[in-house]
Amino acid sequence: DGHRPRRAGVSSFGVSGTNAHVILEEAPVRPASHATADSPAPAVVPWVLAGGSAAALRAQAARLLGAVADLPPADVGFSLATTRTALDHRAVVVGASREALVEGLSAVAEGRSAAGVVEGVAGEPGRIAFVFPGQGSQWQGMALELLDSSPVFAARMAECGEALSAFTDWSLDDALHGRVDVERVDVIQPLLFAVMVSLAAVWEDWGIRPSAV
Structure with a gap:
């Protein structure tokens, strides 16, 4: 690890005569994220859940309850939204604190309604329209x-x-x-x-x- 990128040459020889020669170079160093341990947490965090059936959705909520005790709520929300498959039976728990999120998650697991919880079943997507506002919708600093x-x-x-x-x-x-x-x-x-x-x-x-x- 010196002052220039590390590189390696790779040659692959196929039995049929198809050969491949590649030079690999290490990826550039990405700048450190602006987020730090001192960064303010978002005011409201969504936890998104999905299952193949109503029972599977409840089971996922119950399993999640046992895994989030010591995890930052925003990290849990990010992982749920970006790493899970969006199956048909869905629920979103929204809360401004860990306690509110856990209470909503418990409600999903138990099949009861609660503040900050929305459930539904995905249907076939309908037609989409883009509707743009006219003059009067602007504000200084928009965009x-x-x-x-x-x-x-x-x-x-x-x-x-x-x-x-x-x-x-x-x-x-x-x-x-x-x-x-x-x-x-x-x-x-x-x-x-x-x-x-x-x-x-x-x-x-x-x-x-x-x-x-």
Whole structure:
């Protein structure tokens, strides 16, 4: 482990004469996450559960009850949402504290209703429509966090900015950061258009395709 990436050459010789030669290089070091032990916990955490039947859903909730005693609620929520299969019988437990989440989880395990618990059975997906609001839905600072966190959103906003530049004497970046009066009709209409088009790009990147807009 020195001052340059480690590399290895690999040669694979097939009996049929098909040979492969590859140079492997270690991945670049990723910057450390901004999250630390001192980072504030989210105000509300969802725990998402799913099972192939109502009984399986209850059983999963019961098993989870015995495993979450010493785990950070946000970590449990992240793992449930990103590593579990979304089966048809579903429940979501929402809480602002470990106690509230455990109480909701107990309710799911016992088959009773409780505050912060929603249950349902997934049906066949229906048709999807993207509905965009008009003028009046804007607020100062809108879209800035998404602009920083979503490459897809940022790329589409850049495309919109380039397309609009021939018709405006201001930039989307200036409008979003409050350097232009967004209450001007000639500003807010193109700005909202760009934000909505970029939001649609994010949804489509997640696999959501509209039947109507």
